[in-house]
Amino acid sequence: MESNKTSRSLIKATTLSFVVAMITLVLFILPAEYNIDPTGVGQKLGLTVFNDEGTKPLVTQASDGGQDTAILIVPAGKGIEYKLDMKKFQKATYEWVTDGGDLYVDLHGEPKGDTTGYFESYTIATADEMKGSFTAPFDGSHGWYWKNKSEKDITIQLIFSGDYVIEGLK
Known part of the structure; x- marks a missing residue:
């Protein structure tokens, strides 16, 4: 039983980490590094100038x-x-x-x-x-x-x- 609970916790933590990583990629890394800003947040935060x-x-x-x-x-x-x-x-x-x-x-x-x-x-x-x-x-x-x-x-x-x-x- 405890093994199942640990596995579920690990899967939840991994999924949450993946979601946070994707949000960070789209909102911050792509605008700053590659001038790809699908949400417009990167430009509003001034991140799109870093890739020049x-x-x-x-x-x-x-x-x-x-x-x-x-x-x-x-x-x-x-x-x-x-x-x-x-x-x-x-x-x-x-x-x-x-x-x-x-x-x-x-x-x-x-x-x-x-x-x-x-x-x-x-x-x-x-x-x-x-x-x-x-x-x-x-x-x-x-x-x-x-x-x-x-x-x-x-x-x-x-x-x-x-x-x-x-x-x-x-």
Whole structure:
């Protein structure tokens, strides 16, 4: 009798462990590692940005219609891109600052549906901080490309607000 009870307990524990593992896989691992997010929870938790090769985000935003913040790391000798989906004439204000190193930055936009590779730059500079605003001249993806030409990783704090849908790291 006790052997039957032990077997049932073992089967219950195994089944429960399997269910928890599957939930963890679908909600957290697939979005973070493979950008597969069938429930949308991974994006809401900011997990889908972790799978971008060559980028190392620390935290990303939780948009509530107010101000959004992203902490990003630009690896030594590499570049990253952070984007917002905006409609024509929507406006965004922004401020970003690094932890001490200069970065090449290109604030630009790419028209929705364009397959030619066209993009329009709004600001190109090398700086360790920047503050401003822009109005989207067309529907599409708008944001920043930062390139770290130094030999050490540089952290960026990006604070922004306006009318957009966050695409995040690209």
